[in-house]
């Protein structure tokens with residue numbers, strides 16, 4: 001399998017190189033040159049198999065000869081051995097045609113663990129074989145950060161720096177990052193938004209001297225391996241509800257568009273997904289896009305679902321690449337124009353199919369609390385504000401007839417205890433953290449604060465990475 005950049009000007013890479021490279025050198029994102037095509041029989045063979053076995057089968061074609069089968073199997077076993085639920089991503093039935101997929105049984109209680117636990121293992125294998133070290137610089141609105149730090153902590157070949165928007169993540173999210181004791185991890189609170197943090201990470205990648213000096217790599221969904229690992233639970237979920245002999249819908253709370261893009265990739269491989277239902281909070285650029293074909297950037301506003309307080313959804317570029325008939329140069333120009341003018345219109349060709357596949361709904365904070373209250377009243381389940389947005393979007397799609405009678409899986413992306421204030425406000429119940437995090441609020445924090453200034457952040461990384469001085 002070869003990977004190409006969405007901007008069409010960077011070298012083609014194999015999986016191992018794409019894993020280590022992060023953002024392509026032309027500023028684009030790596031995508032598979034072609035989607036692996038699976039027959040119904042291939043999917044059928046995996047029905048009822050353990051998560052690890054499905055993960056091996058689904059990821060193999062994307063990894064190709066970059067890893068030996070035994071290495072991949074070992075990495076998968078180690079990654080999912082850290083989960084507290086044997087099924088890794090269990091389904092819970094909500095009503096006659098709606099299921100919740102719990103993606104929060106990993107070490108940091110969010111769906112990010114599913115991909116990042118595997119990414120940590122893959123890094124280890126390829127870095128050991130190459131005898132190389134990397135510096136990871138990542139941006140987080142709360143969940144990627146802790147999952148990435150947990151996956152990379154104490155790994156000898158990695159120094160990791162995570163930028164988060166100061167004061168804009170929940171206390172639990174921040175403490176999950178800042179209380180990890182390991183010499184190779186660095187938390188930086190930036191005086192700005194998540195978009196500012198993500199822009200700085202991309203700017204560092206777009207500075208060839210800097211990226212080469214520190215051998216920079218990415219844990220955000222910039223990294224194709226993140227998206228690849230997330231395809232697996234779309235397959236296990238759909239198979240559990242009767243695919244490939246029955247189509248399913250997925251409802252996904254969305255911010256950086258990585259999670260739902262993994263659903264798009266599963267469908268491109270042949271999994272029968274009827275609709276991908278996108279849920280946004282008040283930062284609804286994605287919902288506006290899918291409802292109109294146009295995007296207009298506005299200022300990001302804090303919400304009860306802080307992990308989705310995002311205006312520039314990184315992975316949308318991977319979808320737009322297909323909408324632009326994979327013409328990277330044209331897309332690159334459109335992305336540059338979007339950055340300059342703050343607006344973007346999708347090409348008319350292909351838009352009808354995209355608009356048919358993606359349905360999108362927005363919930364403000366009041367509606368999010370109402371959704372959390374409603375699901376608790378109806379089922380006794382506590383859901384976090386992000387998951388509630390996905391669930392409510394699924395119900396909206398059904399009411400408006402757009403979701404039809406097709407069974408729908410709403411992705412529960414975080415454990416309710418990550419957002420105890422919002423859950424308590426909605427239901428009157430304060431969810432407790434699982435035992436391994438029970439003393440989180442009394443652990444010692446360690447972080448640095450920096451202004452929203454690229455030069456200062458680069459200086460900080462250079463001063464603290466073990467690669468900054470040696471090259």
Ligand SMILES: Cc1ncc(COP(=O)(O)O)c(C=O)c1O
Pocket residue numbers: 110111142143144253254255256257258259260307308386387413414
């Ligand atoms: C809990 C939670 N839900 C949903 C999202 C949105 O996912 P994505 O950015 O992949 O669209 C995030 C952040 O990524 C998250 O942390």
Ligand SMILES: N[C@@H](CCOP(=O)(O)O)C(=O)O
Pocket residue numbers: 139140141142143144145219220221222255256258307308314
């Ligand atoms: N919501 C994310 C934002 C970063 O998204 P990613 O999927 O690109 O890592 C977070 O929790 O940090």
